[in-house]
Amino acid sequence: MITFENVEIRFGDFVALPDYQLTVEEGEFFTLLGPSGCGKSTALRALAGFIQPSRGDIRIGGKRVTHLPSHRREIGMVFQSYALFPTLSVWENIAFGLKVAKVSKAETMERVREIAREVNLSDEQLAKSVTDLSGGQQQRVAIARALVLRPKILLLDEPLSNLDAKLRHQLRAQLKDLQQEFGITTVYVTHDQDEALTMSDRIAVMNNGRIEQVGTPQDVYTRSATEFVCNFVGDANKLSPATVQVVMRDGGSHLDPARPAYVRIEKVRIEAADTAASAAVPALAGRVSSRHYHGVYSSYRVETDRGMLRGILQEDGRGGFQPGDPVRLLVNPDDVLQYGVSRYGVAS
Amino acid sequence: MNGSLKQLLRSPLFLVVAAVLLWFSVTFLIYPNLTLLGTVFMPEGQLSFDAIRRLMSSQRAMESLRNSFLLAVILSVTVNAVGIFIVLATRYFDIKGARVLWLGYASTLIYGGIVLVAGYKFLYGDSGFITRLLLNVFPGMSASWFTGMFAVVFVMTFACTGNHLLFFGNALAKVDFQTIEAARMMGASSWKVLRSIVLPTLMPMVYAITILTFLGGLSALAAPQVLGGEDFQTVTPMILTFANAPSSRDLAATLAMILGLSTIVLLAVMNRLEKGGTYFSVSKVPVFLQKQKIENPVANVVVHAVAYALFAVYALPPVLIVIFSFTDAASIQSATLDPGSFTLNNYLRVFTDYSALWPFLVSIGYSAVATTVVVFGLLFVARLVQKFRNPATAAIEYILHIPWILPSTMVALGLIVTFDHSEWLVGNIVLTGTLAILAIAYVIGKIPFTLRMLKAAFAAVPDQLEEAAAILGAGSFTTFRRILLPIVAPTAAAVAALNFNHLLDDYDTAVFLAHPLYQPLGIVIKNATSNDTLTDTTALTFVYTVILMAITGVTMWLVYGRGAGSGVSRRRRPSPKATKALLSASPEAAREPRELAAAGAANTLEK
Numbered sequence: 001m002i003t004f005e006n007v008e009i010r011f012g013d014f015v016a017l018p019d020y021q022l023t024v025e026e027g028e029f030f031t032l033l034g035p036s037g038c039g040k041s042t043a044l045r046a047l048a049g050f051i052q053p054s055r056g057d058i059r060i061g062g063k064r065v066t067h068l069p070s071h072r073r074e075i076g077m078v079f080q081s082y083a084l085f086p087t088l089s090v091w092e093n094i095a096f097g098l099k100v101a102k103v104s105k106a107e108t109m110e111r112v113r114e115i116a117r118e119v120n121l122s123d124e125q126l127a128k129s130v131t132d133l134s135g136g137q138q139q140r141v142a143i144a145r146a147l148v149l150r151p152k153i154l155l156l157d158e159p160l161s162n163l164d165a166k167l168r169h170q171l172r173a174q175l176k177d178l179q180q181e182f183g184i185t186t187v188y189v190t191h192d193q194d195e196a197l198t199m200s201d202r203i204a205v206m207n208n209g210r211i212e213q214v215g216t217p218q219d220v221y222t223r224s225a226t227e228f229v230c231n232f233v234g235d236a237n238k239l240s241p242a243t244v245q246v247v248m249r250d251g252g253s254h255l256d257p258a259r260p261a262y263v264r265i266e267k268v269r270i271e272a273a274d275t276a277a278s279a280a281v282p283a284l285a286g287r288v289s290s291r292h293y294h295g296v297y298s299s300y301r302v303e304t305d306r307g308m309l310r311g312i313l314q315e316d317g318r319g320g321f322q323p324g325d326p327v328r329l330l331v332n333p334d335d336v337l338q339y340g341v342s343r344y345g346v347a348s
Numbered sequence: 349m350n351g352s353l354k355q356l357l358r359s360p361l362f363l364v365v366a367a368v369l370l371w372f373s374v375t376f377l378i379y380p381n382l383t384l385l386g387t388v389f390m391p392e393g394q395l396s397f398d399a400i401r402r403l404m405s406s407q408r409a410m411e412s413l414r415n416s417f418l419l420a421v422i423l424s425v426t427v428n429a430v431g432i433f434i435v436l437a438t439r440y441f442d443i444k445g446a447r448v449l450w451l452g453y454a455s456t457l458i459y460g461g462i463v464l465v466a467g468y469k470f471l472y473g474d475s476g477f478i479t480r481l482l483l484n485v486f487p488g489m490s491a492s493w494f495t496g497m498f499a500v501v502f503v504m505t506f507a508c509t510g511n512h513l514l515f516f517g518n519a520l521a522k523v524d525f526q527t528i529e530a531a532r533m534m535g536a537s538s539w540k541v542l543r544s545i546v547l548p549t550l551m552p553m554v555y556a557i558t559i560l561t562f563l564g565g566l567s568a569l570a571a572p573q574v575l576g577g578e579d580f581q582t583v584t585p586m587i588l589t590f591a592n593a594p595s596s597r598d599l600a601a602t603l604a605m606i607l608g609l610s611t612i613v614l615l616a617v618m619n620r621l622e623k624g625g626t627y628f629s630v631s632k633v634p635v636f637l638q639k640q641k642i643e644n645p646v647a648n649v650v651v652h653a654v655a656y657a658l659f660a661v662y663a664l665p666p667v668l669i670v671i672f673s674f675t676d677a678a679s680i681q682s683a684t685l686d687p688g689s690f691t692l693n694n695y696l697r698v699f700t701d702y703s704a705l706w707p708f709l710v711s712i713g714y715s716a717v718a719t720t721v722v723v724f725g726l727l728f729v730a731r732l733v734q735k736f737r738n739p740a741t742a743a744i745e746y747i748l749h750i751p752w753i754l755p756s757t758m759v760a761l762g763l764i765v766t767f768d769h770s771e772w773l774v775g776n777i778v779l780t781g782t783l784a785i786l787a788i789a790y791v792i793g794k795i796p797f798t799l800r801m802l803k804a805a806f807a808a809v810p811d812q813l814e815e816a817a818a819i820l821g822a823g824s825f826t827t828f829r830r831i832l833l834p835i836v837a838p839t840a841a842a843v844a845a846l847n848f849n850h851l852l853d854d855y856d857t858a859v860f861l862a863h864p865l866y867q868p869l870g871i872v873i874k875n876a877t878s879n880d881t882l883t884d885t886t887a888l889t890f891v892y893t894v895i896l897m898a899i900t901g902v903t904m905w906l907v908y909g910r911g912a913g914s915g916v917s918r919r920r921r922p923s924p925k926a927t928k929a930l931l932s933a934s935p936e937a938a939r940e941p942r943e944l945a946a947a948g949a950a951n952t953l954e955k
Binding site: 048049050069071075076077079081083084085086087096097100101149 | 810812813815816817818819820821822826830831834835
């Protein structure tokens with residue numbers, strides 16, 4: 001188990017993490033998610049031992065490691081750039097930590113081979129220079145190098161950000177499989193909500209050095225605790241007070257038009273205007289102002305007299321709606337997420 | 349990974365480096381300059397302006413100062429005119445035979461300093477090849493036409509365009525071609541594009557090169573000394589003259605200080621210009637420059653003619669020196685080429701006669717020692733100042749740049765006046781007149797360049813590599829030795845090669861500090877230029893020159909030639925052979941092969 005206890009990290013006068021508290025359970029895949037500059041990498045680097053907290057403690061397995069050097073924390077790390085040693089071969093990169101730890105040559109051989117097999121690196125690839133490998137192969141070397149020392153914790157600092165979209169999708173699954181196979185506690189840093197949602201057991205959404213919400217991917221997405229989380233994770237419509245009032249009329253009495261309200265775009269049902277109306281769900285009349293085709297689905301912008309709303313429709317090959325088409329939007333009051341009064345004031 | 353002073357004090361390796369560095373800086377960079385100041389302003393232990401008064405009343409000294417500034421101003425114009433022209437002719441305009449032209453222009457990159465001056469004197473001097481040709485056409489002209497300010501300006505103009513070829517050419521190559529295409533689309537002519545789009549982008553580089561040229565003119569030694577004659581003496585030869593007599597060393601020191609002060613002021617101006625006007629391409633996808641055709645046919649012919657005329661001026665001296673190095677002394681003296689006079693004797697003599705080989709060995713020895721010391725030492729220092737950024741290391745870095753802001757003359761003079769008596773800082777020994785003092789001066793002179801290059805090399809290593817090594821358990825020395833050094837080694841090797849090259853034919857420092865029995869090549873070549881009657885020595889200097897050009901050419905090719913900057917950025921590749929040998933043993937194999945493989949692994953890991 002990893003715990004951050006009231007950790008404060010400063011860079012001169014700038015406080016990157018003001019009072020950081022977090023617990024990561026043993027064996028879980030935990031993601032720190034947030035925009036650039038939110039402090040997620042700072043937290044990871046503090047856990048790795050590269051940054052010293054000015055206050056508070058970091059514990060691993062109950063043991064205080066706040067002032068322990070990196071290599072004594074039993075941590076493996078995969079860096080954003082992979083940080084492979086360019087002058088060493090793949091083999092030498094993986095064996096580097098074992099050599100430093102003065103592990104016997106025979107055992108080094110065995111462990112390097114074993115981990116290479118686990119991450120699907122062939123003998124031929126082991127003999128190559130790391131600069132001769134593709135991005136995906138380099139990433140596997142970085143993982144092997146981190147895991148060969150059998151650390152208790154694996155830290156992953158945006159390891160997929162340097163890869164193209166397709167490879168990124170493939171490697172997500174591989175990373176998760178590896179983590180489950182080794183059963184290793186993993187802390188993953190990313191700004192990509194898709195990555196966080198698909199790979200994590202739990203997510204901490206961070207903003208301005210603070211944790212906004214910790215929860216399972218489902219919790220974070222469907223029950224976003226704060227307006228920031230709602231905006232940052234997934235795609236949501238901000239409802240105007242006039243729209244909220246419409247939604248309130250049919251079963252939404254618990255809603256308050258003075259408070260910021262959101263609805264996820266996939267929760268907005270789009271129907272043709274001439275479809276028989278459902279009495280149960282509040283509806284808004286509008287016209288399609290734009291349509292964006294995404295292959296599996298299309299996203300729509302619909303102008304209503306209460307403001308603009310966005311929604312998506314699965315592509316069924318029948319052409320969907322076109323700009324100018326009259327449509328009806330249905331918003332279930334139970335799908336509306338409401339928060340305290342926005343720092344920007346009540347939305348218009 | 350930036351470290352504080354506290355962290356520095358906790359590292360034994362860097363503590364030792366810091367201590368040695370402190371001693372070296374105080375002893376050889378600060379103290380000699382303070383001594384020089386004392387020589388000028390406190391000769392008897394009391395404040396005195398006598399040296400300045402004596403200098404002001406010396407007509408020769410004042411004239412040399414005037415000449416130096418005049419030379420610097422003229423060179424700023426002529427070097428830019430020729431330098432910009434040759435770069436545009438070979439890199440910007442579509443000129444026939446541009447690659448050959450570039451090779452001719454680039455001859456000054458492998459052939460400079462005293463060697464170049466001697467070469468031009470051989471060609472254009474009293475009994476020179478060109479002079480004899482001219483005398484055939486104009487019998488009435490003076491054989492000594494190539495002397496004085498004209499000769500100095502002529503030679504230095506062609507000698508100093510190397511900066512244009514390297515830096516201006518590089519900057520030109522980075523001009524975003526899309527800006528030229530955009531201007532063309534708006535109807536701009538070739539001339540308009542060049543004047544309004546291309547050249548303004550390059551102005552910061554032109555300013556920087558102008559200042560470097562100005563400084564070069566101000567502190568010129570070899571060209572004025574060899575070609576200036578009595579009528580055109582400049583400051584540095586004057587300093588040399590004054591420095592040779594102990595009674596006038598204060599005047600030498602005063603002149604050196606004026607030179608140093610001018611250098612500092614001009615470098616400050618250059619820094620300011622650099623800060624204020626570096627233009628970057630704002631294009632997200634810059635397009636490489638494509639050569640421009642000169643549309644006006646007359647202009648096209650004129651540019652071609654000038655380009656080839658300049659090619660002849662650049663290429664003739666080295667080409668003729670190579671040819672004449674294979675002839676006997678009589679041919680060299682008469683500047684005639686007779687098939688019967690060709691011989692390999694000059695080369696045989698250099699490589700078989702110990703006395704002929706001696707200056708070469710001295711130069712190689714000095715260059716090798718100074719290069720090794722400066723590169724090896726600064727590997728640690730560069731790492732120290734790059735890793736530990738605090739006021740102490742910042743101060744050390746500034747001090748290490750002293751040789752860059754002071755002319756070599758002043759550094760040499762500082763060493764002479766400081767160590768001509770026993771000094772406790774160097775163990776109470778007298779250094780002036782010993783073999784060591786020139787090596788020390790060479791080391792000092794190469795510190796700024798080496799430090800800047802090595803620091804940049806260390807800075808280019810991502811912090812994450814160190815962090816990765818740290819998390820894998822490597823200490824700071826292991827990380828330095830196994831991760832950082834192999835990465836910066838190619839840069840260190842390239843810097844060492846360039847330093848070695850540059851020191852091999854040094855004259856400016858050697859003429860002040862060389863031991864009489866250990867005269868390096870630069871001095872021997874210079875002495876050959878002052879012989880009124882050409883002797884075998886001249887033939888030998890031609891051989892020296894050819895060998896120097898060959899060494900420099902090979903070095904430049906190794907550092908810059910094999911693909912853009914490959915010498916600097918090439919990384920040591922791991923040995924696939926050793927690793928493959930290691931991998932050949934499968935885990936299922938018997939114990940013996942496994943142990944063999946383990947031994948292979950050990951070898952691989954040791955690398």
